[in-house]
Amino acid sequence: MANRISKAPEERKKELIEVATKLFELKGYEKVSVRDILSEVNGAPGMFYYYFKSKEDIFLACMECYFSEKLKVKVDILKNEKIEYYDRIKTLRELIVNDISQFVQRFNFSAENSITDNSYRLWELTHYIGQFVEIYADFILEGIETKKIKNNMGITKENACNISAFILYGAIGTIYSDSINGTKEVNNPNDAFNIISKIFAGDIGDN
Structure with a gap:
């Protein structure tokens, strides 16, 4: 796995929202997982849950x-x-x-x-x-x-x-x-x- 690039918290949060939005539009809410979102940004679960409580939470965001x-x-x-x-x-x-x-x-x-x-x-x-x-x-x-x-x-x-x-x-x-x-x-x-x-x-x- 490639090294993750360190980004400012707000920038990283914005990136997660943008990626999740594209995936929700492409696949539909039910077919998108937190793992799918993290895969797109080369992120770890801990990073996701630092910003969002769940998939529902990022969907609302x-x-x-x-x-x-x-x-x-x-x-x-x-x-x-x-x-x-x-x-x-x-x-x-x-x-x-x-x-x-x-x-x-x-x-x-x-x-x-x-x-x-x-x-x-x-x-x-x-x-x-x-x-x-x-x-x-x-x-x-x-x-x-x-x-x-x-x-x-x-x-x-x-x-x-x-x-x-x-x-x-x-x-x-x-x-x-x-x-x-x-x-x-x-x-x-x-x-x-x-x-x-x-x-x-x-x-x-x-x-």
Whole structure:
């Protein structure tokens, strides 16, 4: 066995996550072992368990890394008031469609998985949505203040986060519920978008 190259802890952890992500995408979660990951980086078990408690732990870390990158892109767009409001909505929806497709492929969010298996994916997905709630609430308030969307629901600064959470988590349920329950694959995200449009009296995203 070749000598292992000494790397800084964060660099080594990042390498493990990158390698594990590629293997999970290539083989699927069930067919990847800790030994497979270590083989790719020429590492020892002790090194792996210094950073992660288990295969489940690194799987969650892979998804967290993925979602963190996606979240930053969406936040930057929603906060950029130099971009016209409806253009931001259109871009956001395009990103969501692309992200769903990539997420399903990379982390195998499939009806064929057991409910227990998909629970890891669902946990990380809901955690990611939680980080997006406040940003989306501010975006809704901006739309109301600039008359870009209607406010038939009586949205205020005090309840905007609750409304945002209701919409975002509801959208996730619409898109992923059948897959999580094992009945079929991920639903068309346009179904969720149409519901959101109706919530805002058809104004949001229809331009």
